[in-house]
Amino acid sequence: MSFAIPAAERDDILQRHAAAIRGSLGTRLATIGAVAAVLGLLVYGLTTLETTLWRVLAGLGNLGSFVVLMLPPDPGSWARAGIFVHALFETIAIAFLGTVLAAFLALPFGFLAARNVVANRIVHFLARRSLDTVRGVDALIWALIWINVVGLGPFAGMLAIMTSDFGAFGKLYSEAIEAADRKAVEGVASVGGSKAHQIRFGLLPQVLPVIASQVLYFIESNTRSSTIIGIVGAGGIGLYLAETIRTLEWQQTSFLILLILVAVSAIDFLSGKLRFAIIGRRAV
Template sequence: MSLALSASERAELVARHQAAIDGSLKTRLITTGIVAAMIALFIYALTTFELDLWRIIHGFSNLGTFVVLMLPPDPGSFARAIVFVKALFETIAIAFLGTILAAIFAFPLGFLAAKNVVANRVVHFLARRSMDTVRGVDALIWALIWVNVVGLGPFAGMLAIMTSDVGAFGKLYSEAIEAADRKPVEGVTSVGGSKLHEIRFGLIPQVLPVIASQVLYFIESNTRSSTIIGIVGAGGIGLYLAETIRTLEWQQASFVILLVLAAVSVIDLLSNKLRFAIIGKRAV
C-alpha cells in the first residue's frame, strides 16, 4: 500500500493546516522582537566595550610574563604544602556538603514548581519566583552575606553554596518533572493510585537519574565556586590563593591553582563513573 500523497492531496493538506505551519502573528512578532533585541544587545556590547584586537595581543605578552613567574610551581616548604592540601580538602567539603543540602531542600520545591504536579497557579507562581529570587544572587554575594551573618570560615561558605544552588536545583528539577512521560503516571492512576503514588512510582523513577546527574555535575562545579568564595573569607583554599597573589608569590599561587585543577579533574572522573553507574551505559 502506497502512502505517498499526490500533488493535489499535498496542496489540500498544506492549505488545511496553513495557520499551524505559518504560526500565529503574535508568535512571529515575539520571535522577531527577541531576535532584534539580541542583535541590538550584541551591537551595543561591541560599541561600548571598546574591543581592541591589539590590546588583546599585548595582553597575551603580559600573560606570558606571569606564566614565567609562576614556573616552577613551588609551595615554599613542606609545611606550607600541607596547609594548602588541608585547605583544598576544606574547599571540597564545602562544595560537597553545600551541594547535597541544596539538592535535598530543592527536591520538594521542584515538585511545587512543576505544572504537571501542582495545578494551583498561585503556588506554582510563588515557588517559581522564590527560586528565581534565590538563583538571581550569585554565590559570591551569598558568601558576603553569610560571612556577616555567621562569621568567617567554611560554615559561611557551605551556606553560600547551599543557598545559591537551591534555586538552580529547584528549576532544573521542575523542568525534568514537567518533561517526564505521562504514561507511567497514568498507569499508576488506572490501578487506583493516589497523587502521592503517582509521584512516588510514576515520576520519581523517571527523574531520579536526571537529578543524580545534575547533583554530580554541581559538586564538580561548586569545587571551583568554593575556591572563589574563599577569597572573601568563606573558608577553603581561596583565601590562600588570594594571599599568594596579593603578596606576589606567583610560584605558590601556581601550586594552589594546580591543586584545584587536580581536584576538579579527579571529581570529574569519579562523577562520570557514578553517573554511568546510575543511568547505565545506554547514555554513552
C-alpha cells in the same frame, strides 16, 4: 524521476497557507525587532567595553609573561604545601556538603513547582518565583551575606553554596518532573494508587537518575565556586589564592591552581563513574 506540482495547485496551496509559509506581519516584525535588539546590544557592548583586537593581542603578551613567572609551581615549603592541601580538602568539603544539603532541601520545592504535580496556580506561582529569587543571587553575594550572619570561615561558605544551589536544583527538578512520562503515573492511578503513590512509584523512578546526574555535576562545579567564595573569607583554598596573588607569589599561585585542577579532574572522573553506575552504560 521528478514530481512537479501543477502551477495552479501550487498557487492554491500558497494562497490557502500563506500565513504559515510567509508568516504573519506581526511575527515578521517581532523577529526583525529581536534580531535588531541582539545586534544593538552586541554593538553597545563592544563599544562600551572598548574591545579592540590590539588590546587582545597585547593582553596575550602579558599573559605569556605571567605564565613565565608562575613556572615552576612551588608551594614555598613542605609546611606551606600541607596547609594548601588541607585548604583544598576544606574547599571540597564546602562544595560537597553545600550541594548535598541543597539537593535534599530543594526536592519538595521541585514537586511544588511542577505543573503536573501541583495544579493550584497560586502555589505553583509562589514556588517558582521563590526559586527564581534565590537563584537570582550569586553564590559570591550569598557568601558575603552569610559571613555577616555566622562569621568568617567554611561554615559560611557551605551555607552560601547550599543557598545558591537550592534555587537552581528546585528549577531543574521541576523541569525534570514535568518532562516525565505520564503513563507510569496513570498506571499507578489505574490500580487505585493515591497521589503519594503516584509520585513515589510513577514519577520518582523516572527523575531520580536525572537528579543524581545533576547533583554529581554540581559537586564538580561547586568545587570551583567554593574557590571563588573563599576569596571573600568563606574558607577554603580561595583565601590562600587571593593572598598569593596579592603578594605576587606567582609560583605559589600556580601550585594552588594546579591543586584545584587536579581536584576538579579527580571529582569529574569519580562523578562520571558514579553517574554511569546509576543510569547504566546504555547512555554511552
